[in-house]
Structure formats: structure tokens, C-alpha cells
Amino acid sequence: MRRFRLRGLPLRIQLIVGLVALMALLSAVIGGVSLLALDRFQLNQLDGQLAVAETHNRYGLDGSSGSYPNSGGGSGLGPPPTGDPLVGLGSGTISMRIKDGQPDRGQVVTSTNNLPQPLTAGQSAVLKALAPSSHPRTVEVPGLGNYRVLASTEADGDIIITGLPLNYAHSTLVKLALVISLATVGGLLLAGVLGAAIVSRALRPLRRVAATADLVSSMELHKGEVDVPVRVGAEDTDRRTEVGQVGAALNQLLGHVTSALQARHDSEERVRQFVADASHELRTPLAAIRGYAELTRPSRADAPPDLAHAMERVESQAIRMSSLVEDLLLLARLDSGRPLEREEVDLSLLLVEAIGDAHAAGPDHRWDLALPEEPVVVAGDGPRLHQVVVNLLANARTHTPPGTQVTVTLDVEGDAAVVTVVDDGPGVPSSVLPDIFERFTRADTSRSRTAGSTGLGLSIVAAVVNAHRGQIWVDSVPGHTCFTVRLPLADRPALVPEPAHA
Numbered sequence: 001m002r003r004f005r006l007r008g009l010p011l012r013i014q015l016i017v018g019l020v021a022l023m024a025l026l027s028a029v030i031g032g033v034s035l036l037a038l039d040r041f042q043l044n045q046l047d048g049q050l051a052v053a054e055t056h057n058r059y060g061l062d063g064s065s066g067s068y069p070n071s072g073g074g075s076g077l078g079p080p081p082t083g084d085p086l087v088g089l090g091s092g093t094i095s096m097r098i099k100d101g102q103p104d105r106g107q108v109v110t111s112t113n114n115l116p117q118p119l120t121a122g123q124s125a126v127l128k129a130l131a132p133s134s135h136p137r138t139v140e141v142p143g144l145g146n147y148r149v150l151a152s153t154e155a156d157g158d159i160i161i162t163g164l165p166l167n168y169a170h171s172t173l174v175k176l177a178l179v180i181s182l183a184t185v186g187g188l189l190l191a192g193v194l195g196a197a198i199v200s201r202a203l204r205p206l207r208r209v210a211a212t213a214d215l216v217s218s219m220e221l222h223k224g225e226v227d228v229p230v231r232v233g234a235e236d237t238d239r240r241t242e243v244g245q246v247g248a249a250l251n252q253l254l255g256h257v258t259s260a261l262q263a264r265h266d267s268e269e270r271v272r273q274f275v276a277d278a279s280h281e282l283r284t285p286l287a288a289i290r291g292y293a294e295l296t297r298p299s300r301a302d303a304p305p306d307l308a309h310a311m312e313r314v315e316s317q318a319i320r321m322s323s324l325v326e327d328l329l330l331l332a333r334l335d336s337g338r339p340l341e342r343e344e345v346d347l348s349l350l351l352v353e354a355i356g357d358a359h360a361a362g363p364d365h366r367w368d369l370a371l372p373e374e375p376v377v378v379a380g381d382g383p384r385l386h387q388v389v390v391n392l393l394a395n396a397r398t399h400t401p402p403g404t405q406v407t408v409t410l411d412v413e414g415d416a417a418v419v420t421v422v423d424d425g426p427g428v429p430s431s432v433l434p435d436i437f438e439r440f441t442r443a444d445t446s447r448s449r450t451a452g453s454t455g456l457g458l459s460i461v462a463a464v465v466n467a468h469r470g471q472i473w474v475d476s477v478p479g480h481t482c483f484t485v486r487l488p489l490a491d492r493p494a495l496v497p498e499p500a501h502a
Contacts, residue, residue: 042173127163327457365403371410384468408422
């Protein structure tokens with residue numbers, strides 16, 4: 001049987017349940033002890049009454065004169081007025097003499113006018129089987145119920161048996177048990193209501209601390225200059241209380257987090273500035289190297305083959321380095337949060353031009369374009385959006401074999417323009433897919449490669465799309481790779497920004 005656990009319940013419920021359970025246990029203990037004490041008290045009282053009844057019974061059965069306790073509790077003189085031993089005793093009293101081993105004069109007082117009636121054979125047999133004793137005992141008499149019975153031996157050897165019923169004592173116990181049960185249930189309900197109010201009030205500071213922590217957890221702390229101004233209130237930071245200790249510790253933690261985020265932001269700013277400065281400074285010497293390499297083109301035919309090949313490699317690597325420097329400079333500018341140009345851009349025309357360039361750059365691929373009948377206009381930086389499409393098409397051309405079908409589709413969904421670039425190539429490896437938009441991520445180990453790749457193309461795509469408050473993601477399986485870009489339409493609210501995901 002699975003044990004009941006409160007671990008998954010709120011602390012308020014756990015405290016209330018614990019309080020009610022503790023009160024229920026205490027009520028059960030107190031009620032049980034009270035019932036046991038009352039039962040013992042009633043038995044002692046009944047045994048005292050039994051001794052009085054036994055004296056009355058012996059006098060009447062003997063027929064002798066003398067004094068005996070009367071029904072009023074004092075001591076009276078003389079025999080019962082009628083000479084019957086049971087006259088004046090309460091309803092249910094049993095009296096029997098066993099003479100020469102046989103029951104004699106066995107009677108019981110009935111509830112009808114308190115007159116004695118003879119015992120049945122079965123009742124007499126049960127009483128006859130009792131051994132004489134100086135202590136009362138409990139016996140179940142057929143048809144009459146439980147009795148406290150005292151069997152005593154006379155001087156002549158006869159046994160006198162006297163019994164008093166236990167039903168009145170049991171009735172009192174049942175009534176008390178019912179009263180205790182009702183009082184316990186009412187007390188538990190009252191304790192639950194009052195306990196809920198008290199616990200709720202006591203946990204109010206803890207809820208304020210939790211609300212502060214929840215507010216901080218909803219803040220974007222992963223990028224940009226971050227300040228955490230939220231703190232736990234002074235009333236909830238008293239270290240003399242447990243909640244105050246938690247609140248003070250949380251404030252200290254938030255202070256450390258703020259310092260760490262500021263240090264990280266400063267470090268990132270220095271790195272971005274270094275990359276931007278280095279890229280800017282490298283543009284001039286790279287342009288010079290490229291220019292001087294291009295000046296050697298007319299004389300390469302007459303130059304030795306090794307020299308001609310070296311100059312070609314110098315020119316090609318200078319071109320590649322220039323492209324890498326431009327990409328790094330663009331990423332540094334985007335990371336620094338510099339605003340982009342905001343103008344209306346016709347995505348339909350932009351895609352037509354990009355597909356035309358892709359045809360020229362990759363004639364061994366099959367290119368297809370699907371556009372809506374009406375032009376689709378977004379607000380943004382035209383050259384940067386053009387670079388997004390060009391990079392996606394270049395990615396499909398570079399990492400797929402000749403003959404691959406590449407389909408570009410433009411649609412409008414609600415308040416957003418959706419551009420999809422789909423190819424039927426080998427797909428993106430699952431190990432690369434989660435980090436495909438990270439910088440310097442490459443999948444060259446499994447996808448064909450016909451040109452050099454810096455691993456910055458898709459990271460630039462993600463950065464530009466995010467700068468336009470758009471979204472980008474990729475779905476890929478062997479034979480189907482789809483890059484999807486969502487951009488807000490012109491004069492429409494920006495989309496909820498999300499990090500690029502696979």
C-alpha cells in the first residue's frame with residue numbers, strides 16, 4: 001500500500017493537515033482515557049451497589065431478622081416489608097440460591113412494576129456454573145445481557161448469587177462516546193477554519209518573498225545590460241525569524257547576481273568593442289592585400305606556376321578574410337544594439353532578386369519561388385533583410401549536393417510575413433541542430449561542401465531577424481530541411497521576440 005505523502009502539497013495545507021491530525025490524535029487519547037476512567041468508575045460504583053444488594057439478598061433468602069442497608073443508601077432495621085428478598089431492589093437485579101448443587105429460588109426483577117420473575121433454565125445453568133468468589137465478575141446471562149455477579153458461600157454450604165445489570169453503565173458509556181465524538185468533530189472543524197486563517201496570516205511574509213523571487217525569475221537576464229532592482233521588503237528581512245532569514249538571503253543573492261550581470265555585461269561590451277575595432281582596423285590592410293593581389297592578374301600568365309598559384313591563393317584568402325571581417329563587424333554592431341534602418345521593404349521583390357542571384361551562383365541546383373498575388377511589405381532594414389535571404393539560400397546551396405531542389409515560399413499569416421526556404425538535401429545532423437544558429441557552428445562533417453564556410457552565416461540571419469523583432473526556426477530530417485522566418489508586417493505590432501531555436 002502506497003504511503004500517503006504531503007510532499008507535493010503547499011506548505012499551508014501541510015501545516016493545517018498536521019494541526020488537525022494532531023488535534024484529532026489528542027482528542028482520541030483524551031476521549032479514550034475519559035471512557036476508560038468512566039467505565040472503571042461505574043464498575044466500582046456498581047460493585048458497591050452489588051455488595052448492598054448481596055446483603056439484602058442474603059437476609060431475605062435466609063428469612064432472618066437483622067439490619068440491612070435500605071434502598072436509600074443509609075442503614076435500615078428490620079426485614080423487607082413483604083419478606084421477599086428482591087422487593088425494593090432495582091429493575092434487572094438477579095437473586096438465586098444454590099442448595100445441594102441445585103438452583104433454588106432463582107429470580108430477576110422485571111421492569112414491569114419491579115416485580116420478581118423466575119429465571120429460565122438456561123439462565124440458571126449459567127449462574128450455577130459460577131464458582132464462589134469474593135470478587136464480582138462480569139457474566140453474560142442469556143436473554144438478559146451482561147451482569148456483574150457476586151457468588152458467595154454461606155455457613156451451611158449454600159451458594160447465594162446476586163447480579164446487577166451492566167446495560168445502564170454501557171448506555172452511559174455510549175452516550176459519552178457520542179458526545180465526545182460530536183465535540184471532537186466540531187472541534188476539528190473549528191480548528192481547521194481557525195488554523196487556516198492563522199497559518200495563512202503567518203505565511204503571508206513567505207508569500208511576499210516568493211512573489212519577489214517569481215518576479216525576478218520572469219526577468220530576461222541572459223543578455224544586454226541587466227539591473228535587478230527588485231528586492232524583498234524590509235519587513236520581511238528580519239533575521240530573527242525564519243522568513244526574515246530567507247528574505248535577507250534572497251536580497252544578498254540578488255545583489256550578487258546584479259554585480260555578476262554587470263561584470264558580464266562590461267566584459268561583453270569590451271569584447272564587442274574589441275571585435276568592432278579589430279574588424280574596422282583589418283578592413284584597410286585586407287583591402288590593400290586584395291588590391292595588390294588583383295594587380296598581379298595580368299602578369300600571372302607569364303609568372304612561374306608556383307608564383308601564379310600563390311597569388312591566386314592570396315587573393316582568394318583575402319576575399320574570404322574580408323567577408324569574415326565584415327560578418328564580425330556586422331555581428332558586433334547588432335550585439336551593441338545599434339538601431340537598424342526602418343523603412344518599408346517589399347519582400348516579394350527582394351525574394352525575386354535573391355532567387356535570381358542564387359540561379360547565377362548555383363546553376364547546378366533547382367530553384368523555385370512561390371509568391372502571393374499581392375506584394376508583401378514589412379518594416380525594416382532592406383540590405384540586412386536581403387542578407388538574411390541571401391545567407392539562407394547560400395546555406396542551402398553550399399551544404400547540399402548538385403541537383404537539390406530549393407523552394408522559397410512567401411505567405412502572410414495574421415499580422416506576420418512568413419518566408420520558408422525548403423530543400424530536399426541530406427538534412428542537418430541532429431547533433432548540430434540545437435546549436436545551428438550559434439556562431440562558428442558547422443556541419444561540414446556530414447554535408448557536402450563546395451566552398452569555404454566561416455560558420456557565421458546563420459548566426460547573422462538569427463541576429464538580424466531578432467533585431468527586427470521577428471522569429472526564426474528550423475526543422476530538418478533527411479530529405480527535408482525547412483528554415484522559417486516570421487517578420488511583422490508594416491504598420492503592425494512587433495512579434496513577441498524569441499531566441500532562435502531548432
